[in-house]
Amino acid sequence: MNALTEDEQLDNLKSFTKKYGSAAVSGVLIALIAFFGWNYWQNKKHHRLQNETARVQQLIDQAQSAAGDTKAYTQLAPIADTVFKKAPDSAQAIQAQFVMAKVAFDQGNYAAAERELKKVQASKVDDEGLLQLVNLRLAYAQTAQKKYDDALKTLDLVTVDAFKASADEARGDIFVAKNDMANAKKVYQSAWDATIARKQERQILQIKLESVGVLVDDQNIERPILKTQVDES
Structure with missing residues (x-):
């Protein structure tokens, strides 16, 4: 196989981005994180603040x-503001704020998404997982603004092992x-x-690896083959 230059590799990744849409890919990730965040919270079985819980469900x-x-x-915005001000x-x-950030993100208003997430970035909530999700989503909103x-x-x-891959x-x-x-x-x-260690889905990540020159011949192998297409000489 002929070696690919850095420019050719970058063109490959740009083709992937053009096909799938960088905003679409990020939007999928944002949606998944929002879904995970909601279920994570539900599974923690927080039963306090029932009125705010009802408002969050209404917001969703x-x-x-x-x-x-x-x-x-x-x-x-008024519903989200009420929840935030109450607790x-x-x-x-x-x-x-997750919901509001996603609504803003879907409308291409990345600055608003960043603003919504920063409201709760320093939250004192006793739930480390949710705070990790805030920072992940905030990073995507900042990336969308370059x-x-x-x-x-x-x-x-983002320091918790469960979120390392993301x-x-x-x-x-x-x-x-x-x-x-x-x-x-x-x-x-x-x-x-x-x-791989967590046995999670990895198809999009595989495409990204191959786009930057790391070949993964079989998505079921334990780790990618580190055979790069870049001519290092």
């Missing part, structure tokens, strides 16, 4: 019904955007190793 239902409505963010350091407040250095700093706050994959996306292919390979590889 209305957000789903208003998908595609350009006025959704403005219409839903700013609660899991319910974080979930409300605030790459800010996003990398935000990802440094954080490293996000770092890889940022390094690709910065045309830093060497670091992109390194963190994508780290994400792959963590993903």
Whole structure:
């Protein structure tokens, strides 16, 4: 197989991005994180603040019904604000901001998504997993605005092992955007190793690895073959 230059590898990744859409890929990740965050919280069985719990459910239902409505963010903001003001350091407040950030993100209003998540970034909620999710989602909102250095700093706050693969994959996306292919390979590889260890789905990550020159001949192998297409000579 002929060696590919860095420019050819970058073109490969751009073709992937063009086909799937960088916003669409990030949107899928945001949706998955939002879903995971909701179920994580539910599984923790927090029974306090029942009124705010009901408001969060109302917010989620209305957000789903208003998908595609350009006025959704403005219409839903009062509900989220009520939840936040009533209990700013609660899991319910974080979930409300998750919903608002996703609505803003889907409308391409990444600055608003960042603003919503920063409201709860310093939350004193006794739930480390939710705080990790806040920082992951915040990093994606910052990346969408090309605030790459800010996003990398935000990802440094993601320290729980369960979120390592997601954080490293996000770092890889940022390094690709910065045309830093060497670091992109390194963190994508780290994400792959963590993903394999946890037996998680990895098809998109596999595509990203191959796009930066790391060949994965079989998605069922225990780790990718580190045979790079780059001519190092």
